[in-house]
Every structure is written in C-alpha cells, then in structure tokens.
Amino acid sequence: MRNVTNRLALPVALAAVLALVACGGGGGTSSGPPTQTGDLALGVIAPFTGPAAEFGTLLTAPCLAATDLINSDGGVMGHKVNCTSIDDTGDAADAVPNVTKAIATTTNLDWAIGLESNTAATTVPIVNGAKIPFFTTNGLTAFTKNNYAYYYRMTPGDDANGAAFAVWAVQQGYKKIAIVFQNNIGSEGNLPGLQAAMPKLGGSIALNLTIPADAASYSSDVERVIQASPDVLIWSADPQTTATFMANYKQLNNGNLPPMVTATDSLTPDFFNAVTKTVGADYVTNKIWLVGSYFDQTTAAFNTYKAALLADSKTHDIAPVLSTVGPPAGAYDGINIMALAMIEAKTTIGSYYNQYILDVVKPKSGATVVSNFADGAAALKAGKQIQYVGVLGQPTFDKYHNSAGEFDANKFNADGSATEVGKISGAQVIQLLG
Amino acid sequence: MQLFVEAIGFGIASGAVIALGAVGFSVQFGMSNILNITYGSLMTLGAYVGLFLIDRSVSPWVALAVAGAVVGAISVVFHRVLLAPLVRRGTRAFALVIVTVSAGVILQYVIVAFAGPDAKSYGELSGQTFRLLGFVLTASQVTIIVIAVVLMLALHLLLTQTHLGRAMRATASNRILAQSCGINTDFVSDLAWLLSGALCGAAGVALAITTVSFDFSLGPVFLIPMIAAAVLGGIGQPYGAMLGGLVVGVATELTAAYSNPEYSQVAAFAILIAMLLIRPRGLFGAAWATRRLMA
DSSP states (O other): OHHHHHHHHHHHHHHHHHHHHHHTTTTOOTTSOOOOOSOEEEEEEEOOSSTTTHHHHHHHHHHHHHHHHHHHTTOBTTBOEEEEEEEOTTOHHHHHHHHHHHHHHSTTEEEEEEOOTTTHHHHHHHHHHTTOOEEEOOOOGGGSSOOOTTEEEOSOOHHHHHHHHHHHHHHTTOOEEEEEEESSHHHHTTHHHHHHHHHHTTOEEEEEEEEOSSOSOOHHHHHHHHHHOOSEEEEEOOHHHHHHHHHHHHHHTTTOOOOEEEEGGGOSHHHHHHHHHHHOHHHHHHSEEEEEEEOOTTSHHHHHHHHHHHHSTTTTTTHHHHTTOHHHHHHHHHHHHHHHHHHHHTOOOHHHHGGGHHHHHOOOTTOEEESSHHHHHHHHHTTOOEEEOBTTBSOOOOTTSBOOOEEEEEEEOTTSOEEEEEEEOHHHHHHHHO | OHHHHHHHHHHHHHHHHHHHHHHHHHHHHHHHOOOOTHHHHHHHHHHHHHHHHHTTTOOHHHHHHHHHHHHHHHHHHHIIIIIHHHHHTTOOHHHHHHHHHHHHHHHHHHHHHHHOSSOEEOOOOOOOEEEETTEEEEHHHHHHHHHHHHHHHHHHHHHHHSHHHHHHHHHHHOHHHHHHTTOOHHHHHHHHHHHHHHHHHHHHHHHHHHHSEEOTTHHHHHHHHHHHHHHHHOTTOHHHHHHHHHHHHHHHHHHHHHSOGGGHHHHHHHHHHHHHHHOTTTTTOOHHHHHHHHO
C-alpha cells in the first residue's frame, strides 16, 4: 500500500504544479499564457545620483512620454504602466547590487530601458539573466556582437559613431584631427571607428589624448593639442571636463578655439550651459558639431513623441532639445515595441513576449504600419498584423538585436536646442568600419 | 623644453589651489587629530557660497574671503556640535572618520537640494594671460598663487611668532598639559577650526575659479590630492602642505605633458608613496603628527 501511495504521489504533484503554471500564479486564464495582475513596472535603469545623474533625467523623459500615451489608451491589456527609477549610479560595480535588488523586490518588473554605457557591462547580464526584455542606450562596441536573448539596441555602437565623426570632419574639409577623449568606456569606444576611418578618408590623426575627468587644470594637455595644430578637435567628455579644457584652451591660445566634432550625447542642457558660460555662445553655436544617429523629425511618430514630451509637466521644458536626441527616442520606440509585443503575445511576462518583439517591427506584406502604441494596440485587437515604424524609422535588427540606422550632424541654437545641418550615410559608416 | 617650463608653471598654478586646501586640512588634523572627510563637502559649500555672491556681481576675490569666513564659522559649529561631543565620549578615531564621511555625504545632498545637480560656473574669470620666462599664467592664477603664499606665510608666522600660535601648538601636542598651563584649549581649538575652515572655503572658491565649471562633487574629488599634499609635506606643517601641493600639481602637469594624461594623478600618488617609504613623517612633519596618522 505504501508503494502505491509513493507511486501516486509523483504524478499528483506534477499535475498540481502544471495546474499552477497554467494559472500563472497571478490571475491568468487557463486558455492563454500566464500573465500578471496589477500595474506594470517599467525599469529605467540609469544613474540618478552621482556625476552622471543627468542620464537618469534624460532617460526618464521618454519613459514618461511613452507611458503617458500608453496609460491614456487604457494601458497594456488593461495594466497601467509606471516608470520605475533604478539607480545604477553610473558606476559599473555599484550598479550590481542596486539593479539586483530592484529586480528582486519590484513587482511586475518585466521590461526595462537604459543600461547606458557606464554600467552596461555589468547590468546587461543581470537583466538578461532575469529574462527581462530591455532596450539599452549603451554604445559599447562589446555589444556589437552578443548572445543576450533579451537585449535590444536601437542606437549605433560607439565604433560606428567614431567613424561618423571622421566622415563629418573630412566632409567639412578638416583632414588633420586631434582626438581628445575622456577616460570612460563610452568616450573611448569611439576610438576604433575613428582610427579605422580616418586613413581611408585621406585624413590623419595629429594627436590622440585620453584625459581624466575633473582635473584642476588641463593646461599641459591643451598645450600638446596646440602644438599639434589640428584642423579640428574630435571630442568626447562630460560637460565639466569640456568646460575646464576649453577654458584652458582659450587662455593659452590667445582666445582662439578650434572647431569641434562631438557626439549627440553632448546635446544636453548641462553641456550647453557649462560650455557656453565658459567660452561663450558664439563658439558653442557656430563651431561645435554634434554627430549621432539620425531620424526624420517630420514624421507622425516624431510628432506624437514630441507632443507627449511637451504635454508632461516633468518633461515639458526639455522637450525641444530632448526630442531631437537619438538614444532617448530609441528608448521611447523600445517601450512601444515591447508593449505591442506583450499584446501580441497576450502576456506581460518577459520570457513569453520576448519572442514577439522582432515580429512587431518586421516588415511583412499586408501588415498595418503603425507609428504609435494606440494604433498598434487597436490593430492587434482587430486581429491584424502590425509593423511598428517609430521615431527612429524602420528598425532593422541584425541577429544580435542591434539596429544602427543613419547619422546626422547638428548644431546648437542660441536657446540650447539643436538644428540638423547635414546627413551621414549609415552604409558609408559601416563600409569604413569593415 | 618649452613644454617642460610651461608644465612647471601650470603645475605651480594648480598646485597653489591644492596647497590652499591642503594647508587648512593639515592644520585641522594637526590640531584636532580628526581625519575630517567633511572637509571636501565644506570646500564645495565654499564654492557655492562664492557662486551666490558672484552671481550678485560681488568681486570673486571678495567672494573668496566671504566664503572663507562662512565656511570657517560653519566648521567651528560642526566641530563644537558634532565632533567635540563625540571625542569627549571617547569615540574611536575610525568611528569619527565614518561620522565625517557621513556628514560630508549629507552636506552634498543638502547642496544638491538647494542648488541642483547641474554644472555651475562663475564664468570666465581668468583675466589677462601673462607670458614670462616661459611660464604662461593667467591673472587669476597669479592672484591665487599670491593668496596661497600670503596665507601660508601668515599662518606660519601665527603659529611660530605669536602667543596664540604657541598655545595652538601646545594644544596640538598635549591638550591636558596645555590646559594645566592655563591655556583655554576650547578657545584655541575653535580658532584652529575657524582658520582651517576659512582656508577650506577659500580653497573651494579658488578651485571653482580654476576648474571654471563645477558641481556638488567638486570638493570630494579634490580632497584626495589635498590629503596627499598635506601628508607629503608633513601633517601639521603649513609650509610642508604648501610644498606638498606644489609637488602634486607639478607632477600631475609634467605627466600630462610627457606621457598619457590619463595617468597624471597616478604619478602624484606614486611620489607620495615613495616619499612615505623614505620619510614616513613627510617633508617637514613632526614625529608626533606621524604617530597620530599611523594610529
């Protein structure tokens, strides 16, 4: 009798477990995949404290814009969405406990954005390991080829950015460049692309300096740049380091400053204000080019995005500038794509809806092309296939889930907003890297 | 050769700023035997007091003096209200360090709450550029060097040539013995915190002028080079801290001029370690101060 009981125990237990799984443990129905109950937490994994804290603000903005629109449309399958700040502090080591704790303690955290360059090396494996789909804004070349199933990137890698810097500098007639990058992983990631592209474009690198952040003086570094007499400065550094360096340059070069090509990462109020205060608005608006991923700012998707930024009191003031910057726009698109993938998968659980993400953006005949969440959700509800084409245009993910797109060059306006002044072919950039 | 001479000049200029803070730190530690990490955040506070005044069209040099006075007064209160009671209760040195670290972090957050996290600037205050004997220095750099030298000399004279200075040194050396000799050690201690705090506030403004752009992390970022300069010169010795600051500044600039600037601070700290291996009490340090530092 005892043997019979033991033999029966295993199948009964298995049946019980299967029944629980089918119910999802969270209010799902037995007819579909498991899902969750209650509000959804959308993780904004970014620095909210420390020297890089401005990234937290910049990445929260697209989250607010996207979730405002999603919630006003009734949420994702009726779930309201909240942006949840997860402070990675901008430090790769400090990020580990913070992100791990947030994943363990936050209810319904099954999607995320952010994971920028300073911390991506440690945060990407953690979030991927938790089976949480995420759209990262990092530009690290280390992720150009990767094996993370839940990883998606809609911004170009730093190596591609570096090559785009070179293309733009040469297009402006500057063939002798000096490279000055701050010693952080994001800035230095531009170097391989620059070094690969410059010789192919007929240019030369007169000097290549890596400088520390927050020094009391950069006078000796500046003197080396002046002695190299470059046509243009290829630059990547935080606002304060830039302000100190350029102030030293102005002092030591009789008030003259070289033209600068830098990344659209610097298209921030902090950078504009810090550098304008130290070397003047004339230089900042006329001699600095900001090169980065390009997107058409006349599309319906862009107008919806910008209107949402303007409508939220927390993002209203930064909307004119922020709406023109690639990585936040990529984060906004990423949220819409994940939300639509949830609806298509009929579940909000990452490990289930992840396989639908590529399907949401994949070009397919007969699909309804949508440029915002509401249209996509309505089409899916009507049983149609959809193809999301967002602010950054048609995403073209490679097998590593990277979608680089095109590049453009911008200049600051007097109010700190930016104007596009030229385009750089993404195909040319990729060719130069090859 | 031209770059070498220029780098020496740049090093003297940035070293003077480090020295200004290092002298105050050295005096404070020498007098109180407390490794006050809040010093960095107080320096930041000085920079923001300067910003408040300069934004209201006050001369930067007047702002430097006022910031010194404000931070000096706050330092006295900080010592009286928080640190002195802990010392009286026999709190261990390590715990005191943690208290000062905590207070520094709190002060940083208070500054952010009032002034915001974004970068600030006094604007371009460097003034005319002078080229002399291969050195290239701006008017503001020359002024800061002069201020640092004058304050160092004044402090040196105070400590060595006045009754008050002798009382301060006596209190630093043996507080109980000083009390039994009739010295009002509480008053002397307050004065030491006032003076060192004033140097801390002035250093904050000088740093903000030099770096041109700054935020709430200004002081803590530069505290380590300042402590290095103070230790290099010999704790408790103003002229030692001054020399230490110059060594740190010049080593940093020479490294930036001739090798990878990324490692410019590494050179300064390598010199510090080498110096301590050869001469544990620093360039001018007294044996008692070294024992305290090692304790």
